[in-house]
Amino acid sequence: MTAHIPSPDAELPGDIREETSGPVRFALIASLGGLLFGYGTAVINGAVSAIEDRFHVDAGVLGFVVASALLGAAVGALLAGRIADRYGRLTAMRFAAVMFLLSGVGSGFATSVEILVVFRIVGGISVGLASVVAPAYIAEIAPARLRGRLGSLQQVAISTGILLAFLVDYVLAALADGSEQDLWFGLEAWRWMFLAMCVPALVYGPLSLTIPESPRYLIAKGKTDEARRFLVDHVGEKGVDQEIDRIRSSLAQQKRQSLRDLKGSALGFLPVMWIGIGLSVFQQFVGINVIFYYSSTLWESVGFDESSSLQITVITSAVSLGATAIAIAFIDRVGRRPLLIIGSAGMAASLTTMAVIFGTAPSVVVDGVTLPQLTGLQGPIALVASNLFVAAFGLSWGPAVWVLLGEVFPNRIRAVALSLAVGVLWAANWLITVTFPSMMDFSLGLSYGFYALCAVLSLVFVMRWVRETKGVELEAMR
DSSP: OOOOOOOSSSSSOHHHHTOOHHHHHHHHHHTTHHHHHHHHHHGGGGGHHHHHHHHTOOHHHHHHHHHHHHHHHHHHHHHHHHHHHHHOHHHHHHHHHHHHHHHHHHHHTOOSHHHHHHHHHHHHHHHHHHHHHHHHHHHHHSOGGGHHHHHHHHHHHHHHHHHHHHHHHHHHHHHHTSTTSEEETTEEHHHHHHHTTHHHHHHHHHHHTTSOOOHHHHHHTTOHHHHHHHHHHHTOSTTHHHHHHHHHHHHHTOOOOOGGGGEETBTEEOHHHHHHHHHHHHHHHTOHHHHHHHHHHHHHHTTOOHHHHHHHHHHHHHHHHHHHHHHHHHHHHHOHHHHHHHHHHHHHHHHHHHHHHHHHSOEEEETTEEEEOOOTTHHHHHHHHHHHHHHHHHHTHHHHHHHHHHHSSOGGGHHHHHHHHHHHHHHHHHHHHHHHHHHHHHOHHHHHHHHHHHHHHHHHHHHHHOOOOTTOOGGGOO
């Protein structure tokens, strides 16, 4: 699943460059795959305590339940390139919507922790597919001068999905007077949190029927007339023949991609592949999804009640969405690399503050587990630091990594490299998520100290190895 974007500054006249309303609309709809990502992975935040009590699971099993969707996402990401290349980008999107719908129904009616895990994995496969196909599709239909901003829509949709999940969790828990209490038709509130997943699936699926297939995919399948109509309608008639010839030439130089194409002398992989892997790992190892998956449980454990904890998660997700919106305004002006550097520094400072607060707070024993209890100014400082961390991530590593993964790889390996990089991202997400309950039981201070160290290392990684891709044509990536 590769991408070819014509240069807006060479060969194509100015009137062609202005035809961007269609691609913007298509990108907005495609980016709703990120809504599945955000909603599907974050919705469990409000249900964690109820699941723990309903199925009587310990910290290790609880972590696996929460992280099980991420295992599916890793599988979905690895399969996404092949599915999208064989059946089309739009077919992959629609398949993701159907699986997400099934996951919501199955999780909501789960009668055992095993059934819950199975349907969480099904939802994860859906999310993994969407997380690869959406940025690749956007890269293929976006003008280069807008590629950063349109690519950032993926992170906006993720942040929006997280915010919606937290709002739904909060409202449902408030209506039932607790996530474990019955709400409607004899079903507990936490079950309705999962059933609400059906709504974004029923939005994303039908909307995907309203957008055209990528012209690059159409040409690859010999559907040149359809590709021509897309280019005439959304790029302009002048220069279309040259563009079709360029796409054909690019496709002719490519062969079927496999993991073997990623082999190189740098510890088994090409250097650019290690860049993609590093971006994926550090985006997750700073612990961002600990905030999005466990924040309600975390704040309850340090002294806040359930209602206050859910309110905090809503505020945090709103901060994330606002920060991502700011990033969109600057990513094509400032560039990807400067945003990553600023974000790493901000995350390191805020995570270090949280590590110190949690590490020095007085401890109490809750259900046999020693946990810090925030007193005095410790609570407000921890809340501010947590939201500054989310803001720093939303301004940088959230949107910029998705943009970079969609554009940093050369055409000859983009399909398999993007799938592998996103698969690694989901695997890293799973590792951080599944280990946090046990790490929290051991020491919250040390847990956030580890995430702070990863933020520092991410700064070193960017400054040493990540190159700027702002304004570089996809065909020019090496």
